[in-house]
Amino acid sequence: xxxxxxxxxxxxxxxxxxxxxxxxxxxxxxxxxxxxxxxxxxxxxxxxxxxxxxxxxxxxxxxxxxxxxxxxxxxxxxxxxxxxxxxxxxxxxxxxxxxxxxxxxxxxxxxxx
Amino acid sequence: xxxxxxxxxxxxxxxxxxxxxxxxxxxxxxxxxxxxxxxxxxxxxxxxxxxxxxxxxxxxxxxxxxxxxxxxxxxxxxxxxxxxxxxxxxxxxxxxxxxxxxxxxxxxxxxxxxxx
Numbered sequence: 001x002x003x004x005x006x007x008x009x010x011x012x013x014x015x016x017x018x019x020x021x022x023x024x025x026x027x028x029x030x031x032x033x034x035x036x037x038x039x040x041x042x043x044x045x046x047x048x049x050x051x052x053x054x055x056x057x058x059x060x061x062x063x064x065x066x067x068x069x070x071x072x073x074x075x076x077x078x079x080x081x082x083x084x085x086x087x088x089x090x091x092x093x094x095x096x097x098x099x100x101x102x103x104x105x106x107x108x109x110x111x112x113x
Numbered sequence: 114x115x116x117x118x119x120x121x122x123x124x125x126x127x128x129x130x131x132x133x134x135x136x137x138x139x140x141x142x143x144x145x146x147x148x149x150x151x152x153x154x155x156x157x158x159x160x161x162x163x164x165x166x167x168x169x170x171x172x173x174x175x176x177x178x179x180x181x182x183x184x185x186x187x188x189x190x191x192x193x194x195x196x197x198x199x200x201x202x203x204x205x206x207x208x209x210x211x212x213x214x215x216x217x218x219x220x221x222x223x224x225x226x227x228x229x
Contacts, residue, residue, distance in 0.1 A: 045216035102160070106155070
């Protein structure tokens with residue numbers, strides 16, 4: 001098990017609602033990346049936060065937004081939920097200077113009905 | 114944009130036997146890293162092995178080894194002496210050498226079953 005935690009474990013929302021997912025990074029890590037993993041597919045990069053600033057973004061619309069806090073924990077916010085947003089959301093923490101040392105959390109399963 | 118392809122959606126192997134999972138990628142960069150991640154049914158993604166593109170020597174981690182063919186843009190994973198606990202989804206991933214974004218591009222995955 002890694003030291004990365006995510007909450008909640010499961011979530012059910014209705015189309016059009018907003019959701020906030022949370023991630024606590026591993027001790028000593030300054031970077032959090034968020035991924036969306038649809039059923040049966042590989043994870044897709046949403047964005048990354050390094051020392052509280054966005055440090056890269058994938059091909060996701062602006063209704064996907066995030067925050068990183070001074071303790072390097074992070075939130076993913078999704079507005080105006082769509083059915084296609086149903087997926088497993090993974091966060092991964094790392095030290096930006098150490099390539100490959102990206103530790104994943106267990107994920108949050110979001111279902112949009 | 115970089116892409117990662119895994120042409121084997123599912124594979125199976127007998128316990129104690131050897132299996133090889135395939136991965137190809139496309140990039141115009143010369144500096145990059147390649148990884149294999151394992152995702153058991155419990156969902157938590159675990160790093161199995163990584164390879165720096167500038168290294169000619171293939172990476173090895175205990176029963177796991179890779180065959181890195183840079184010119185062919187191929188990066189296969191060999192699992193020796195397969196164990197029941199090796200059953201999982203395996204993802205091949207690419208990361209640019211550029212620190213910006215540090216995002217990983219994942220392949221679609223290969224589901225590995227280990228038969229007793």
